[in-house]
Amino acid sequence: MDATQEEFAIRVRDLVVGFGRQTVLNQLSLDVRRGEILGLVGASGGGKSVLMRTIIGLIPRQAGTIEVMGQPIGGRTEGAATTWGILFQQGALFSSLTVRQNIQFPLRENLVLSQELMDEIAIAKLEMVGLRPQDADKYPSELSGGMTKRAALARALALDPPILFLDEPTSGLDPIAAGDFDALIRTLQKTLGLTVFMVTHDLASLTTVCDRVAALADGRIVAIGPMRELLQSEHPWVRAYFHGKRSQMLQHEMR
Numbered sequence: 001m002d003a004t005q006e007e008f009a010i011r012v013r014d015l016v017v018g019f020g021r022q023t024v025l026n027q028l029s030l031d032v033r034r035g036e037i038l039g040l041v042g043a044s045g046g047g048k049s050v051l052m053r054t055i056i057g058l059i060p061r062q063a064g065t066i067e068v069m070g071q072p073i074g075g076r077t078e079g080a081a082t083t084w085g086i087l088f089q090q091g092a093l094f095s096s097l098t099v100r101q102n103i104q105f106p107l108r109e110n111l112v113l114s115q116e117l118m119d120e121i122a123i124a125k126l127e128m129v130g131l132r133p134q135d136a137d138k139y140p141s142e143l144s145g146g147m148t149k150r151a152a153l154a155r156a157l158a159l160d161p162p163i164l165f166l167d168e169p170t171s172g173l174d175p176i177a178a179g180d181f182d183a184l185i186r187t188l189q190k191t192l193g194l195t196v197f198m199v200t201h202d203l204a205s206l207t208t209v210c211d212r213v214a215a216l217a218d219g220r221i222v223a224i225g226p227m228r229e230l231l232q233s234e235h236p237w238v239r240a241y242f243h244g245k246r247s248q249m250l251q252h253e254m255r
């Protein structure tokens, strides 16, 4: 592995993705450094989820290259979605399975382990995300929003992935639960050395946990850097996003 491969967890070059006549990502390039938490912002419908799903290998691309942990991602990467840690915005857990069974799902799909070992792993992952062992037997309908996110995170961590992909992880949580979840992500990133790729609209998350923020507009990354640099960006969409009335109000509150 050369030095560049060691430095970057994800490298995207000249990526083109579209559906029918619509081009969603147009010659997009992006580097995610190993061990960083990168926040991705962009207009609604701008292509954030499409970018994440294309990197994971769930959506085919029309052009460009993608490397994850030094490995080129093919047009159709099978299995990546189960071996990397992914927290989708919706459909986080299988409703007919208990929390324990949900966490064990990727283990069963990818490994051959004894039930005893799988039970031990499930409890260890639950503790890692701040849930109690007795939560293992609950069904998703018996969990609060915050607990659901944590259980989904435990499942995402089941196979000890080097990268976590999070799609709006704090959406639907109250500010306290969202803050707790951000703190958890930060702790996991530090203790496990994870790289985190996070799509979010949450200004508090962007400010408090992201090492860098990338802004997606017109199908490309138009600005990338620490939040203080993004706030200085001259790009019209980035300015409108961070200096619009709502953002200003929040930033003022956060001071």
Ligand SMILES: Nc1ncnc2c1ncn2[C@@H]1O[C@H](COP(=O)(O)OP(=O)(O)OP(=O)(O)O)[C@@H](O)[C@H]1O
Pocket: 019, 024, 042, 043, 044, 045, 046, 047, 048, 049, 050, 051
């Ligand atoms: N499977 C698909 N087939 C056709 N069009 C799609 C598909 N997935 C996404 N799109 C289109 O691609 C565009 C980008 O969608 P995407 O979900 O990535 O937006 P987003 O930036 O994540 O938005 P939001 O912040 O609202 O979640 C939209 O116009 C959407 O309709």
